[in-house]
Amino acid sequence: MSSTNLTRSEAAARSDLVTDVHYAVDLDLTEGGSLDHKTFSSVTTVTFTATQAGSTFIDLRAEEISTVELDGEDILPLALPGDGEGRYDESRGLQLDDLTPGRHELTIVAESFYSTTGEGLHRFQDPADNQVYMYTQFEAADAKRVFACFDQPDIKATYEVTVHTPTTWTVVTNNTVSTTTTGGDKTGETTHRAVVDYQLSTYLIAFCVGPWYHVTDSWTGSLTPTDEVKGVTDTRLVPEGEITVPLGLYVRQSLAEYLDADVLFDVTKSGFDYYAKNFGVAYPFHKYDQIFCPEYNMGAMENAGCVTIRDEYVFRSAASHYEYERRADTILHELAHMWFGDLVTMRWWDDLWLNESFATWSSAMAQTHATEYDTAWVTFANKEKSWAYAQDQLPSTHPVFSGANDLVEVDANFDGITYAKGASLLKQLAAYVGLEPFFAGIRAHFVNHAWGNATFDDLLGALEKASGRDLSDWADQWLKTTGINTLSAETQVKDGAYTSFAVAQSGAAPGAGETRTHRLAVGLYDIEDHSVVLRRRVETDVEGPSTDVPDLVGEKKADLVLVNDDDLAYGFIALDDDSLSTAVNNIAGITDPMARSLIWSAAWQMTRNAQMRARDFVALVVRGAWAETQLGVLEQILAQAIGAVENYSAPSWRTEGRALLLDGLRAGAERTEGQARLAFVRAYANAAQDAHSSAWVRGLLGIGDATAENLLPGFTVDQDLRWRLLTALVGAVDVLTDEEADALITAEEQADRSSSGRMNAVKARTARPDIEVKRSAWNTITLEGKELGNLELRYMIAGLTHVGQDELLSPFGPEYVQRAVDMWEELSSEMALRTLDGLFPSWAGYEDVADDLRATAADESTPAGLRRVLSEGLSRADRAATARKFDAR
Structure with a gap:
């Protein structure tokens, strides 16, 4: 993989030496409208203070460097890329030796590459009108692809930005932009300037360039006074009176007619309302723009005041309720980052989980309490937790608080542990300490570390002070271990009533087998007139192998016992035989959406864990999905049913299973209407x-x-x-x-x-079931991958691995093994991860290459990131094989 790397120890040494940084960045994009121009001019002037005598380096990835001056001294002869003896090395950047204590100025003039992979400065030409758009994506450490910088989160800086473009283009960045135009509209150029006068990490800077369609609005509100902000003198954080924040939406011209600006602004303002009420400090930046970008790799990115979002969220066709809910979740997630991540930033990437977990938790809270999506936690229980549980069962699982020793490990840790498990733990922690003490600790954290960097220990201290509870043991149990506990009810019954009731807890797996402290609720449900309804709920702390719940002794035996009612805890649910029978036979009658979601989730985990036959899960979905009112849950279980047929069912049953599922999906479409019908039709189209x-x-x-x-x-x-x-x-x-x-x-x-x-x-x-079509696509991806754009790669892999075509792909397993290391080293980090994961040969013939894959994964000479991809693929494929054997019983 051709990528720079940076270790935590190197970053710590550099931040000890370098402080008080300011960047003046000048980008010339005037020729960027012609795709024949592969590079752009980047001029960076960096002023910084060296705290002591020493040497360090500045990051840069460029095609060509024409000027390097340090304090007026020309060091270009030592800095030319590829000269073998100079100071420039793409894997390390530009070495700055023998710095003296005090202020320094460094100027670098370079030619940098436009990107087609969604990393650095990505360029896209819209086939609808041939207009060209560009946007940046810098997390975790790709700012160096655009300008020279100390590319790590704890060296914050201020910025002056100058961008030269054709006259019809707009530039959106982290602050308001002023423009000067010279020449005519056809032959002239526009110079765009902005001053970013607040401290930001390099990964939070953004440039979005092109002939954008633009809509504006504003949010006006005020803060709820809290004790935590008393004495704060920074009026940016605690202003007097009402606050007004300018809002903007940007989209390419060909999608302008589909931009539902009123809906997007409404969700955004709801988030501002909720966060103003609970976060204690004001929105910290001068404006808030959201730019919907083409060919985007992720959901969105929290660039300060300049959030970039995938433009698939501008729906040009009918979208489901779930898609609108996911879009709202993304909007509120990125908005939460303006405080947690941008105002207060992690010191190093081992606290990445805290950024992402907090934003994920906050968005679910804001959706639930400030928008129409008031069952967001139900979707979270079925969607995000499913992701977390699957990730936590892989051999690559890691503690939520992960070491992240270098950037390669950081890239791999954008996963279900960092986002979904971490958010699950924050939900449990909020229940453990109480929601208001939790928010009080958050507010104190913002005040204590505004405009700077902080660690989880800093946050934990604020939460302990606010709640009065010692959380060190909780942190050790939950954040520094791996694996999942299984929770179940242990009961004794006499004369129809419980004479004893306890919650049993298995040791965490995979991991050291430890038990943990869980804050959870136990729900007792009864069948009443064909419905399953809650009779009694008790909230308690559970620890050790078994915890008595004396409040439930004497209660009438329930038809269904849920030991994690309301989904407060993170753990598998093991249903007793009577509860499982009630749930399976009455799934459509469980009236509470969260309880029903937990049953769906438990059934799916049992299927993955070879405890429920895949055919029984499919039958459950066919029987009960039509009645599912939570559309996010509905889409998830329909997708899981397809996965159960294709991955977890015995091959001898698969033809029958496909027919059973397709008949059920068609019946669901005919029986429902509106967005539920759309979900069934889409699932039908996704099935073989x-x-x-x-x-x-x-x-x-x-x-x-x-x-x-x-x-x-x-x-x-x-x-x-x-x-x-x-x-x-x-x-x-x-x-x-x-x-x-x-x-x-x-x-x-x-x-x-x-x-x-x-x-x-x-x-x-590429989806055509023809071996020649597959061969052509395979060769294009594996041999010419560097020439593909990121979105084309995504769609080509999806077509190549089209559902129901496993047999056609079997010849490519040995070739995957042969080419894996080369592809990893030839492609950029993003493209390598997508390619090697997307093409992992878990299809027919997997058994023939499994040993070779294991050998490559175990070989210490194999790049660490690739070893993780292979080990994860092997684990998923082995799990599926075990489930298929179980289904065949």
């Missing part, structure tokens, strides 16, 4: 098709005599859904000839000339 099932797909597409109106009266098949259905049809085995498939794809692509249409055509063509 055959000649029989694809007839319904043809009808929905209007191919032949049937139409969508005939099949599902009142239902609209819009453009994005057409692509889903078309891909399902052309990906079905023995359904279309090559000529028929090509004609359908070409016609659809001509009707949809958007960037989305172009990528969907790539996916559909």
